[in-house]
Amino acid sequence: MGCGKPETFTPCCWDTTKPLEEKLPFKDPIVEVGFGNGDFTVELAKRFPESPVLGVDRWHPGVRALVHKCQNEGLKNLFVFNLDANLFVQYLLKPAQAAAFYFNYPDPYFKKKDIEKGRRLLRAPFLKWLALKLKDGGKVYFRTDVKDYFDYVLEEVKKVGDLFEVKFEFDWDLPPTKYERKALKEGRRPHKLLLIKRASPPLEDKEVEPLRAVKISSYDLSVLRPGLELKDPKRGYFMKVERTYRGEGVDLVETFVGEEGFYQHLFVGIFRTKDGFVVKPKSFAVGVRSVSWMVENLARLLEGKGEGQTEEGSSTSTQTPLR
Ligand SMILES: C[S@@+](CC[C@H](N)C(=O)[O-])C[C@H]1O[C@@H](n2cnc3c(N)ncnc32)[C@H](O)[C@@H]1O
Numbered sequence: 001m002g003c004g005k006p007e008t009f010t011p012c013c014w015d016t017t018k019p020l021e022e023k024l025p026f027k028d029p030i031v032e033v034g035f036g037n038g039d040f041t042v043e044l045a046k047r048f049p050e051s052p053v054l055g056v057d058r059w060h061p062g063v064r065a066l067v068h069k070c071q072n073e074g075l076k077n078l079f080v081f082n083l084d085a086n087l088f089v090q091y092l093l094k095p096a097q098a099a100a101f102y103f104n105y106p107d108p109y110f111k112k113k114d115i116e117k118g119r120r121l122l123r124a125p126f127l128k129w130l131a132l133k134l135k136d137g138g139k140v141y142f143r144t145d146v147k148d149y150f151d152y153v154l155e156e157v158k159k160v161g162d163l164f165e166v167k168f169e170f171d172w173d174l175p176p177t178k179y180e181r182k183a184l185k186e187g188r189r190p191h192k193l194l195l196i197k198r199a200s201p202p203l204e205d206k207e208v209e210p211l212r213a214v215k216i217s218s219y220d221l222s223v224l225r226p227g228l229e230l231k232d233p234k235r236g237y238f239m240k241v242e243r244t245y246r247g248e249g250v251d252l253v254e255t256f257v258g259e260e261g262f263y264q265h266l267f268v269g270i271f272r273t274k275d276g277f278v279v280k281p282k283s284f285a286v287g288v289r290s291v292s293w294m295v296e297n298l299a300r301l302l303e304g305k306g307e308g309q310t311e312e313g314s315s316t317s318t319q320t321p322l323r
Pocket of ligand 1: 033034035036037056057058059062083084085086103104105106107121177178179180
């Protein structure tokens with residue numbers, strides 16, 4: 001979603017007939033990951049008016065707040081993405097595309113269990129992705145008030161060898177963020193790390209799976225009652241029907257779909273064609289496998305073919321009411 005409109009791209013209305021293979025056509029974007037309430041993103045957009053500024057966060061209220069700020073300020077170079085940062089960086093950015101990444105006070109995840117599970121964002125594999133997607137000399141700005149997280153990131157940086165030159169001061173005075181103000185008030189100071197890209201890692205850019213569209217001959221929308229859930233525990237897929245909408249020429253199913261701890265909010269359309277209907281994601285979607293899985297299952301249910309089934313004959317899906 002976004003309020004700037006370059007001629008070739010309107011993030012809030014991604015055309016799913018031309019899905020993710022056509023990646024973001026931004027030149028030298030500046031990316032802020034985990035923008036929270038978005039104040040810093042707005043400052044970035046004002047300070048660098050000639051650059052596209054892309055804000056990425058998976059927290060819906062923050063995303064809404066930033067979209068409003070962006071519209072109120074009339075900013076044309078600010079784009080807001082309601083996505084997990086891992087997927088954004090790996091799937092949507094091209095190699096050597098980004099000018100800079102900003103990480104302001106990312107979630108520290110204090111529990112050992114969470115750290116071991118890789119919940120901290122700035123880990124060696126992710127740093128490699130950042131290096132791949134940064135142009136030469138591109139920068140990563142990281143600040144945190146948690147010394148333990150800072151030390152952890154330094155260790156992770158060591159693991160990626162010579163990809164970055166490391167500095168402990170920024171090269172410009174970054175405006176404070178909401179979280180920074182709170183930390184300072186409570187007596188915690190920022191620890192700063194500036195990484196400057198020196199080399200690209202030997203990583204292949206991720207292949208993007210095209211979003212699947214499924215043909216059906218007839219359907220009954222009423223079978224998709226709100227709260228209906230499908231799960232594939234073996235593969236960790238999950239989907240929930242939020243609501244259905246009847247429209248002119250197209251009916252919509254509002255859903256949540258997820259895999260591996262990431263979920264997205266998607267509208268799936270049921271479009272009339274010459275010889276029947278086609279079920280396909282309507283809004284912007286990351287072509288992760290769970291989306292195809294969901295579309296296939298929705299199509300099956302809509303056609304009255306009963307419980308969710310999955311590809312390759314797997315029958316691990318279960319259909320359970322939410323409450
Ligand atoms: C502690 S808050 C800091 C917010 C803001 N940067 C500030 O300094 O005020 C961390 C933010 O990162 C976001 N976040 C955490 N993990 C994320 C991920 N994997 N992808 C996208 N956003 C993430 C959270 O939703 C939250 O808004």
